[in-house]
Amino acid sequence: MQKWTIWAAAAILAAGLCACGANPTEPAETPSNSGVSAQAVHALGLTAQQRMEDYEALWATLRDSYPCWGILEREGVDVDAIYQEYKELVSDSDSDVDFYSAIYSALWRLGANGHLWIVEPDTYASYVENLAAYQDADRGRWAEVLKSEKTASGYQKLDNLLRLLGGDEDGGTPVADTPDTxxxxxxxxxxxxxxxxxxxxxxxxxxxxxxxxxxxxxxxxxxxxxxxxxxxxxxxxxxxxxxxxxxxxxxxxxxxxxxxMSENNTPYLENVFSASELYTIAQLPDLPKLDAADRALxxxxxxxxxxxxxxxxxxxxxxxxxxxxxxxxxxxxxxxxxxxxxxxxxxxxxxxxxxDGIGIDPIFLQLPNSGILVQFTALFGLNVDGSSNEETxxxxxxxxxxxxxxxxxxxxxxxxxxxxxx
The missing domain is CATH 3.90.226.10 (2-enoyl-CoA Hydratase; Chain A, domain 1)
Structure with missing residues (x-):
């Protein structure tokens, strides 16, 4: 199997709503259309139906593909309440700003288990740059999604939305200086x-x-x-x-x-692993600390x-x-x-x-209308005893x-x- 690296940009969760002054370590308050320019409100060019389609696609794909639901259950996260709360926000508002806030905040409430996060414009740019740096590596599915016209167009619009909300005048979100490595x-x-x-x-x-x-x-x-x-x-x-x-x-x-092996995950997994390297779950030996909920997923x-x-x-x-x-x-x-x-x-x-040190690069879930990407790990890494490495x-x-x-x-x-x- 070809060895892959975890992209450095995955660790830089530069929250786009920082442009509004929100702390990325806390859930952003839902922006009100009051005081927000009409350009920002419809910067993504989505209809009400398209926003709802994207919101439902996010949840449907996560439920089918995200490997960390067992962790959320053990942490006591009320997933259904989060889904319903932000569904109502998207439904009740004719605003791309509120739609983006709903996606961002719902993911924050779910937590960052397994690298789960929205891909911000700066991070998207880093991912595209890294593809060029690793041009000899076989990143077919990643490249296909990152370089698609839908993704490029979607991130131009998202970058514009964040700029209109008060980000850097050249677009993008300011990132604090980091100390020497x-x-x-x-x-x-x-x-x-x-x-x-x-x-x-x-x-x-x-x-x-x-x-x-x-x-x-x-x-x-x-x-x-x-x-x-x-x-x-x-x-x-x-x-x-x-x-x-x-x-x-x-x-x-x-x-x-x-x-x-869901519809979303399979193209990425087949890009990394050969058929002989994918063992059916029935072949997995009993491990003393493997939670039944994790195995069932x-x-x-x-x-x-x-x-x-x-x-x-x-x-x-x-x-x-x-x-x-x-x-x-x-x-x-x-x-x-x-x-x-x-x-x-x-x-x-x-x-x-x-x-979360046992895996491959985070994979993407793409919202069908806005083109926005959400990332998460496709692999649920296990410690030797079967316990979740992400969790313990x-x-x-x-x-x-x-x-x-x-x-x-x-x-x-x-x-x-x-x-x-x-």
Whole structure:
């Protein structure tokens, strides 16, 4: 099976309603047509019937294709109430602004399990750009949807709507500056420390900086990778820049993921997996912590493999490796955490991670009239015991006490291995 990476843009949930001053971490208040220009109200060019068709298509496809309904049930989310509330908003308003707000807010209320989110204009542009960067990869179904005339036209209109609501005058939503991806230092006690804020940094630039730091750590006994603020990016980043330079033999890890071969999902899944790699759910062995509701949603299961071979140019560092994690760790940084624990590449230190590290790039659900995309993972990744990785994440090898910084926990463990009293 061809290895895919989780696009960095998937971690940037740049909410379009931020243009109205709403905090993307809270549900946006429904805009009123009062004070909204007539151009914005009908910027998507939809009729009342088309808005309702799109709203119903969203829910019908999610109910048939989204793999995380069991999690929502266990979390006590009142799905039917959310559906009905925003259906009434769409029905009662002759406004594309209210329609967009209804979609946005309904998805927020459902939660972001499994990368569920609306694809904003900035994110759409990033996805299209990434397609060009990975032109040699087979992304047929993704490319087909992203490059279609319906999608391009829909996002031109959506970008215009958000601009009319007060976004950047050139279109799009302003995105806050982010700190440098990599921070490094040599700590007392001959310990290398490398903090990586995201796996979405420029691999060439970051790779050069990281390689230089490995040279500085040649005589260090321990090397700490701090991922406590890292919510994902590209799996290629950690495979090529962290693991490959620091191993002498090939390391592999394998996990199971449930899938549903629905009308929406099947073209994506068949783009990634061969028929022989799609096992019917009846073939799945009993797993002690696999919830019956999660299994019932699946039609098939697949195996996700991560194999990393040693880099041609080996890092000069030869000591112990530690990886700091927290509940911010998700997606590609979660897949690295799983890899560390499964292969013994590094000792995980910190608190429980947030999961969804077993999968492929998020797939799309396209609303039929507006062309707007909603993304979610097609794979429901399972931990070794069958529990949901999205739901439970990964438990570190060394768990930090309540309120303790994972770095402090790691330094204590390092000193203990050196026989140094606390």
């Amino acid at each position: 990599v921070t490094s230092m040599i700590l007392p006690g001959n310990i290398g420390y490398l903090k990586i804020n995201s796996f979405s940094g420029n691999m060439e630039t970051d790779g050069a900086a990281i390689a230089d730091f490995y040279a500085q750590c040649a005589n260090c006994d321990d090397l700490i990778f701090d991922l406590t603020t890292n919510s994902g990016g590209s799996e290629d980043y950690w495979e090529q820049l962290i693991v490959a330079p620091n191993i002498e033999k090939t390391l592999s890890a394998s996990h199971t993921a449930l899938v549903r 699946a039609t098939h299961y697949v195996t996700i493999d991560h194999t990393v071979v040693p880099a041609v140019r080996r890092s000069p560092f030869r000591g112990r490796i530690w990886v700091l994690v927290s509940d911010a760790v998700y997606s590609a940084s979660e897949s690295f955490s799983i890899f560390c624990k499964d292969t013994g590449f590094a000792t995980l230190v910190g608190t429980q991670t947030s999961g 994440g990964t438990t570190p090898d060394i768990v930090s006490a309540d309120g303790e910084n994972p770095l402090v926990t790691a330094l204590r463990a390092i000193n203990a291995q050196k026989g140094i009293e606390p």
